[in-house]
Every structure is written in C-alpha cells, then in structure tokens.
Amino acid sequence: MRLVFAGTPAVAVPALRELATEHEIVAVVTRPDAPLGRKRVLTPSPVAVAAEELGMPVIKTARLDGDVTARITALHADLGVIVAYGGLVREPLLSAPSHGWINLHFSLLPRWRGAAPVQHALIAGDTEMGVSVFQLVPALDAGDLFASTPVSVPSAATADDVLGIFAEEGASLTRDVVSGIADGSAVAVPQHGVPTLAPKLTLQDGLLDWTAPLAEVFARFRGVTPEPGAHTTIAGDRLKVLAAAPSNDAPLEPGHLRATKTALLVGTATAPLAVTRVQPAGKGAMAATDWWRGLRADETTVLGSGGSGA
Template sequence: MKVLFAGTPDVAVPSLRALSEDKERFEVVAVLTRPDAPRGRGRHLSPSPVKSAALELGIPVIEANPREDGFVERLKATGAEAAAVVAYGNILRQNVLDALPHGWYNLHFSLLPQWRGAAPVQRAIWSGETLSGATVFRITAGMDTGPIIAQSTTEIGPHETSGELLDRLAVDGAKLLAMALQTVQNGTAIAVEQPQGAYEKAEKITSSDAHIIFDAPAFAVDRQIRACTPEPGAWCTLSLTGEERSDAQTMLHVLQGRIADPADPQLPHGLLPGRLAHSKKHVWVGTLTEPYELLSVKPQGKRGMAASDWMRGAHLETGARCL
C-alpha cells in the first residue's frame, strides 16, 4: 500500500523508519512535515527530526501547509492510498481527509478515549496513572475522536519520566501502526467507535505549569517532576537566603528526584515545604509530607549535575529554599 507519512518530532521517527523499511507491505511515497523552524541559541533554521529522517531515507518531503490552495492536488499527485500520522501538529480539513481513498490514521500515545490532546503521556504520569498505551484511530473532524483500529497497553514504571515512557511508546507504537495499516489494506480492519462520556483532556504543559509546587505531598511533587521531564523541564526559584523577595534568587531545574527513603538514618525530620537540607551524598527539599530527594539538577546557566555536587559548590545560607 502506498502511504503518506505525516509527522514532525523525534517521537514520530520510529514509525517512519518502520514503515519505510517494511517494503513488502508499504511504500512511503512522501513525508508531510512542518517547515524548518529556528532552534538553539543562534535561532538558526533547522529541519524537523522527521524531515531529517526522510531525507536520509530518500523519501520526498512536503512542507506545505494543508490549508494552502492546491494542497489537495499535490497530495493526490503522490499516489498515496492512505496516510499515517504521528505527532504532525496541524489540524486537517475535511477535504484533505477525503483526498486519500483509504483515509488518514493517527498513532496517539494514550488509551483513547482517555487523554485526548497534546500531552497525553505527561498528563497520565501527572495524574498518577499506572497504565498507558498507544491507539491507532481513523482521523475524523473531532480532536482524537475517530474510530479505533488498534490499541495496546503498557505499565508506567514507578520512576519513569514522560520522556522515557514516550520513547518506549514510540517504538511499540510503530509496530501497532504498521499492523493497523495492514488491516486497512487487506480489508480486515474493525473500526470501533469511541464511547461517549466525560474524559480527561491532555492539555499542553507550559513552562509555568512546570514550576514545582513543594507545598504539596511528596507523591504529587514526584509526579509533577516526572511528567515535566524532559519537556518543558521542572523548575523552581532558588532563594539563596531563604527570603521570598531577594536579589539572591536563581532558577534551578530538577532533572531527577525521588521520594526520600524513610529508612535513611540521615533523613531530616520536620523539613518545611521548600526548605533545603543536605548530607555528604544527599540533598533533600521539604514537601507537605515527607522530604523529596534531589538526584540531578541543572543550575541556571550551567550544565546538569548530581545534586550533591551542586550543593557542595552552591554556598547556600541557612534557610535556603525553593520557591
């Protein structure tokens, strides 16, 4: 079957590679992706990860906006019979969806109908769910509401970050997508309408959302940090003196942490939310319940490092805390 692939970020690359390498069943005739965008400190235009992979694989790339005049004609000219979509990032109009005889199929990283939207993996971790998965559905006019073709589940590890889970789902989902497209090709696909009801929406997580709230139970702090890692990155404002309004403040990103081991004899007790404490090898910050241990951090303007190494060179005053 001739397939158009639509995607943009790293998470879509495993599916593109899987389909392009499965030459017995599929021919990826073109790749649709977002235009080059400014990245890095120099803000130089850079291709999307999907475009880079497509060029490496020798697949023609289309960067046109689906809303542009003439897009449907260009789409039909590829000869594609169906489209595989993974994190493309553009809403498709009905005339575009109708342009391919077998339709458009999206790989979404949640167990639909739960967590429709932009950040399903992050929101699942933040909410404390222990199961996640991937869903392939036919794209319709609604947001992630089309009939389901295939679905798979996986457990969320107790310390797994959104980035780690997304990497796993990207690889497993590539196999699920290929299987689903095969059923579409041979006419055995069973499309199951999503049940009606009130389900959680996976709204995009912003940098302000990633501001760590230490005045919360330790389990909630842990979920927030894991959900925001690596993007957009969990952070707090570090007050070097402990004062809420002081010039001695800087930003601290928390790259990795865990709920403190209650059996640790060095564990500080009565640590107020946000207050920092440390031993030779450990750094803790207080929460509403038990302390939270910082394992890896990135101080403002510096590289990531072990929290104990950071603490040794930070020269914090008594009472220093995360706001």
C-alpha cells in the same frame, strides 16, 4: 498500500521506518526546519532526516493549506498516517486518501485527547497508560478506534522515557492496523468512556509545589521532564530540576533543603524529594550537591513554589 506519512519529532520516526518495510511511502509531510541550540542553527526535523535517509519525497510545511492539499491529492494515496505532525488535517485533505487518515496517539483513548497525553497521564498519576490508533476526524482525537493497547511504564520513567517506549510500541501497532486496512480485516469501533483533555503544557505547568505530598511532586516532575521542564525558585530566581527521585529520608518542612553525599533533599508534605541535578538561572547543568556547596546556604534555606524563594 500507497501511504502519505505526516510526523515531525523523533517519536514519529519508528512508525515511519516500520511502515516503510511493507508499504510505499509516496510523501512524508513534516514541519519546516527549525532553529536549534544557542547558535539557532536551522535544523531539519527528525522525521525529515529519516525520510531523506530512506529516499522518500519530503514536504516541509507549517500548514496543510490548499497548495499542500493539492500536492497530496495528486499522489492518489490509499491512506494517510499521522504521528505527532504538529498541525491539523482538515477537509478536503482529510478525505483525499481513499481510506482517509489514521492517527497514532500516545494514550488509551478517550483518556487524554490532545497534544500532551503522556505528560498529563504522568502528572495525574495514571497507573495504566498505552497507545491507540484511530480514524482521524475533524473533532479532536474523537475518531473510531482501530486498536488500543496498554503499555508497561517504569515507575520512575519521565515523559521523555515513556515517549521513547510508546514510539516503538506504537510503530508496531500502526503497522498492524495499516496491514489490516490493506487486507480489509481492520474494524474501527467508537471510543467508550469519558474523555479527558491533554492540552500542550506551559512553563507554569513545570513549577513544583513543595507543599504537596511527595507522590504528587514526583509525578509532576516526571510529567514535565524534559519539557517544559521542572523548576522551583530560590531568592526569586528560577532553578531547573533536571534529575530527581523519591527519598526514604526523614521528613523536612516543605521546601527546606538538606544535603547528603549524593543528593539534595527537598521537603514536601510527606517524604523528601532527592534532587541530584539542577540548572541555576544563567548557568549550565550541575550536580545538585555542587550547586548547594556554591550557594553556601544552610538548612534554613527554602525553595519556593511560586515567584518568591527565601
């Protein structure tokens, strides 16, 4: 098969590499170089780096406009494959490859259609998660399913951890679907069930509510780590929570703090959350216990779940 592959982040790289072992990738479409780090150095996307290593032609574009459509159409591809590209494929590009486009999505569709399925699934406390490959259509993640499979997720895995697992599992699933399309055995069926939506998360989504039960607080921490990042407030300043786990220690009042040798316990509506790494405003990451000692506070100190900490 002659394939056009569209993707940008690291989670798309395993699928690109897997497909390259069996098919001809006639073009790789990815987002333009982006400024990264404190020095804002222009850096190619992980997909661009992988494509160049594999000797594939790369098209860097923020929009799949008329010019890009013409370039891709001229390649006479059999199939387009998209994995987290970060842009919409519209007509006439949608119909340019003879078999259209397929999309690897990190959810069990129709649950969690949208840009952040893994994050929303974790926040919601889903016990069943997985990956799907579907035929791309104009409506958001609504096309017929070629394949969908559950994937086991560790109980403490963050969104970053889960995306890494799903990237590998999804690469194999995508390879199988493309092979099925190539030999004519692949069959797509309509999605069944009530759709739920997973829009891109905002900074506000990372705010931890200490008045909620521990399970909900930890679920949100997992879902927003590393992006947009879990955080709370103290004396009106934002405090990033970088590493945490459930604790069996004695309950604390919501938002109240108590230090142990290895962690800083934060009270919730039930058991405490054990925070082990934080990043205060304007400072680097550090052990939560070191931050606590530098704060010279006591157990009357309270973290806020809104704009004002005490």
